[in-house]
Amino acid sequence: MVASSEDQNNNSLIEELLTEADRCVACGLCLPHCPTYHLTYSEADSPRGRIALMSGVASKRIPLNKKFIQHMDRCLTCRACESVCPSQVAYGRLIDDARTLIHKQGFSVPQGAFSKNSKLRNFVERELFAKPARLDKLRPMLRLLIGSGLLAWLLRRNKLRKNILFQSLPFLTMRNLPGQVWHRVYPAKAALRGEVALFLGCVARMIDTETLLSTIYVLNRLGYKVHIPNTQTCCGALHQHSGQMDMALKLAQQNIHAFSGLNIQAVIHTASGCGVQLTEYASRFGVELPVPTIDINQFLAAQDWSEITFAPLPKKVAVHEPCTLRNTLGAAEYLYTVLQHIPKIEVVALPGNNRCCGAAGTYFLDQPEFATVLRDEKMQAWEQTAADYLVTANIGCALHIANGVAEKGRKIEVLHPVTLLARQMRIK
Template identity: 50%
Template structure:
């Protein structure tokens, strides 16, 4: 099954039909993180499917107890990767959450998890508005470099609020890459970074929302590595959040609106690929072709798909999704490596495989292939790669108890690995794991494979 195989609509009938494809064989149970933690059938994939089917069929109520088990799902989609009947669990869980969040509540009940006014404001007024995220960057840099961060952490003013969980994950905030000899007064990335040396093609870079603030090192490294290989990198300024956060919380309207904006931002560029450095974003981008038009918009489904109205042309959403590639996957097939020399690295690198990369994109092998280019490096998979780290977007905020258990197991595996570096391809996983390692005083560095490649190219001094 591929993301493009999924239907674009979702209704009670389609939910029931998809749920009925589950034969309750139980092969998914040992792969489900929440089932391993709670040992509750209701927190397993087949248990949740039974609950969804029961609610859709009117046999059980859509109440708070139902919502508890649905909300506990990490949407890691490990169950999809092992299901012999290819049940599309991602579609089921997202569609169910959309029903739970719907003001009309087609099945009745009060199940929407209340959010603070600050949380709602951030999701609607910051996450999907890149210019506002860019405005936060100098403020956070001042916060860290002025000593305010250390003072706040020592003061304990944040107490046990969710803000303390967010603040603890905050890495060092860097500046967007500026071309040598140039100045970037906009506070964000430049629209185009020309290739150096022999031109080999043009690609687009997707920045995301959280990553453009907290994973700048990876985005900068991606640009310089691609440039060195001969690829011109386009960074459309109109791009925005991928919409995964909204999609997984049931806000399909906002997710579709963000998708439409990103498709439009990259439209018209002659690109070989649209590069994603965060596998969680990569999944969402790759599944744009299955999203419905924004429910609140005036456009019809036909208009959503027709886009530029070119008869016989590939649908814009499918054309966009077909070009989406994880940076490691692209670099694994990229040209230009013959002229590149990487410095040796006599250390062990453990590779963490994010759920989105492993279970949906099926691209974990590319990370190993990319890191294998580093002479002398000892590369090995992290034990327990088939289990989620507990970050899962905002899951660590919404379900801190389960997330803490999963993180504990992951940190134990990292400490037992004997590695100096932990390479991971998703910003959420990196921040989640790195914060726990920092708190424990560990010297193990968490970074993206492409960042390590840039270091061994000796190009990070330019960033």
């Protein structure tokens, strides 16, 4: 009997998982760096323990049950373990493969209306995140809900108040939600240095257009023509980390098509989570964007700023390093480099930057208890710095941390470094 293509794909997935899992020598050097092991001190919530569980399920020595799924779902995919692994085990790939196995089996652990495999979650990921042009049309409605106070009123009076996603929205400022229509090209406002494209993402283009507009402004002022292809879509990270590998590949192919044929030297991203996904298209799917992808901070750090004048900012700025920027892209240092262009600024690292803030894509929705504990650690770290601003380079981290700041009644703005640069450039 000839195996079906689906069976062949499953067998290939299991073989890949077992081969990579066998590379783990169980040395345990990863354990002190794992945020969830730090919280539970359970072997099953450590990278070493999870790899053992994956191997057991893939080889059918142990069942794929809700307990297994719980330990896989508790993983933040921060990949801190990868950065210290002497065997260079591709843990990020392993956890994605494990979640793909779970998804193919149709298992889920219900945790509310926006949990994995819920109808609402699947609708949002399929019809909004995968088709982000629709998000642009929804933004005016979100402006109305927030600006009128209607969303806050609804949260006080119905079950939405228990949903972490909706709880976060009132803390957004109207500055982040302009009625923006994206142009295909934004011309340089100085002597032309080159041409780049900007990856918008899905979440940022909905609720953080200030960062995207600031990026365009800064690049234009530096002499770069910025292209924004209107057929670009979600990077696919949310789908991939939920085990929807086929959809993630489809989105990757759509983005590759969108950015092909442009006269550009790089694709710039402002969210490090998206950046990792774009960068790893080749290793994950065997396809890649036509030009290199680069984080905006790293790109700006290499530029000549001699013609740009900044207004002084005599304030202390704490830098949060997203896991994706620190552990995977290896570009956290550029956060500090670009901010130093602002006169009189005091830039300090947020204590505990080696540990995840708990946002981790949709983790703060799926595992709110763990996510809140990890975020509270960041709140304590910020209080140690007494900083006036907190900057981070990932929209998920910014939203999660800003929610924590608001809950505690603190007055500190959480924003992207490029936004701070743009503000000081605009001040005459």
